[in-house]
Amino acid sequence: MRILYHHRTLGDGAEGVHVAAMIAAFRQLGHQVRVVALAGDPIAGGDACAASGSPTGSVEAYQSGASIKVSSRARKRLSMLASLLPGVAYELAELAYNLPAKWRLKRAVRSFRPDMIYDRYNSFSSAAVDVGKATQTPVFLEVNAPVALERTMPGENRPLRLNRLAKHYERHICQSADRVIVVSTPLKSFLVEERGVESDRVLVLPNGADPVQFDPDRSGDIVRTRYQLGDCTVIGFIGILRRWHGVDLLIDAFGQIDLPVLPHLLIVGDGPIQQDLADQVAAKGLQDRVTFTGRVPHDQMHDYLAAIDIAVSPKATFYASPMKILESMAMGIPTVAADTPNIRDLIADGEDGLLFRPGDAGSLTAAIERLARDPSFARAIGNQARQTIERERNWLAIASEVQAAFDCRRLATGT
Structure with missing residues (x-):
């Protein structure tokens, strides 16, 4: 043709x-x-x-x-x-x-x-x-x-x-x-x-997503070393920092996490509200546990995803099909996203990702904690997400x- x-x-x-x-x-x-x-x-x-x-x-x-x-x-x-x-x-x-x-x-x-x-x-x-x-x-x-x-x-x-x-x-x-x-x-x-x-x-x-470029076997060691993340659990957001992406909600939810070993939040990207988000992090006293990387070229994104244990998409416009969700899934990363009709086109809740109540910081915190407390469940979610990408997405x-x-x-x- x-x-x-x-x-x-x-x-x-x-x-x-x-x-x-x-x-x-x-x-x-x-x-x-x-x-x-x-x-x-x-x-x-x-x-x-x-x-x-x-x-x-x-x-x-x-x-x-x-x-x-x-x-x-x-x-x-x-x-x-x-x-x-x-x-x-x-x-x-x-x-x-x-x-x-x-x-x-x-x-x-x-x-x-x-x-x-x-x-x-x-x-x-x-x-x-x-x-x-x-x-x-x-x-x-x-x-x-x-x-x-x-x-x-x-x-x-x-x-x-x-x-x-x-x-x-x-x-x-x-x-x-x-x-x-x-x-x-x-x-x-x-x-x-x-x-x-x-x-x-x-x-x-x-x-x-491209299952060759976004390979689960990639190492995140370079990024973890660059930002001194060690072997802690890393929660990650990737995208432009705009109001409608809900990063403020993620920061609120992150501040509520109660785990024996507290995780680190890696925010990959920049945008018009970065300073507002940095101020929010400071007001909550989370400066030592939150890192803003600034803008990262797409051809380096797989290195950053490889450093992330749990990916989060806190919000999206009602019509969007966020590639950041699909690229995280391709890397075999368990992904948490808002339970909206467009996101249900991408994620089957409890099978290849977890969905939380839109706008509810407590619900988002619970989903993150569930994955962090149960590594075998998180691996199963990630493996199924990778299969979804290989099969159809x-x-x-x-x-x-x-x-x-x-x-x-x-x-x-x-x-």
């Missing part, structure tokens, strides 16, 4: 990991993939793979972290340009992007003759569905967030000014796609109820589900 992959991102952060992983997985399945994007093809040798149909080297290059073709200097230029544009001007630039994107996509359709356009949804980005309709090419739309809603949330660094127009575009884009792939069950419900998308055209495919399995959905559509429509 020939897949024309379009996205309008800088190809960095979690979105960059997701984009590169899906492209690599499609190629490993033997599909030809051509990329149309601001950031270019994220896989080393991607053009050659697209031309030959050979997946050789693409996945391995991604896993090694040596795959990004666009230089960091180019990314910085694009990021700087975006940062210089004030609110409405930025959104008008997003709209204007559709003009060159449509030209590039039409040109790619003529030369590459794809069986499918695979588009990662972004605000105002209608180019792929418009070109799909004009060229009668099926469009599979991947939606990771209801961006027109997300960009109105408190703390959003790009708050929407053209709210009504953004909703209009989101509705048009999602309704126009032949299939909509969403990362959680609540996100499907939102698009059906709030954006008018037909339910039978929406496929729920939660995110995944990895990028190759997700790409295979997309292929199966495309095959079903082709059988149903005869095209």
Whole structure:
């Protein structure tokens, strides 16, 4: 199958990991993939793979972290340009992007003759569905967030000014796609109820993790030595420090832990509320038992996860499919997360993770203590979590589900 992959991102952060992983997985399945994007093809040798149909080297290059073709200097230029544009001007630039994107996509359709356009949804980005309709090419739309809603949330660094127009575009884009792939069950419900998308055209495919990169046999000794963690039990949080990730709740729960040997809390990441969290730690007198690492590149994340005994995701937006949960599971780390519908897409409570009552510090404390007091139970949870990733929540399995959905559509429509 020939897949024309379009996205309008800088190809960095979690979105960059997701984009590169899906492209690599499609190629490993033997599909030809051509990329149309601001950031270019994220896989080393991607053009050659697209031309030959050979997946050789693409996945391995991604896993090694040596795959990004666009230089960091180019990314910085694009990021700087975006940062210089004030609110409405930025959104008008997003709209204007559709003009060159449509030209590039039409040109790619003529030369590459794809069986499918695979588009990662972004605000105002209608180019792929418009070109799909004009060229009668099926469009599979991947939606990771209801961006027109997300960009109105408190703390959003790009708050929407053209709210009504953004909703209009989101509705048009999602309704126009032949299939909509969403990362959680609540996100499907939102698009059906709030954006008018037909339910039978929406496929729920939660995110995944790379079971090769996130190997349970990795050693965490380097990180434990760096932060003088010794052999104590380490509770870990990984992610951007924002209000909606609930790290303040984790600190409250951590302060309530009552174990014979007190654990250490490792907070991996940085963000706008780091100082507030540090002040909270100081107010509770926990400075000697809490470490903030600052930002860590994704290609080093497995070393930090290897140093963690119990991973915690205290909170997430209602639609999210947090990759940090899945990467912890891939490492065989018992993971504790809030009991919400989107997290239940990822974790079976008591089998491959533990869920706690959302917003309840006492419930979170109890879940952590249960794992810390019963190492055999914690190992069983971690082992089952690893099996879940190997069986179904990895990028190759997700790409295979997309292929199966495309095959079903082709059988149903005869095209």
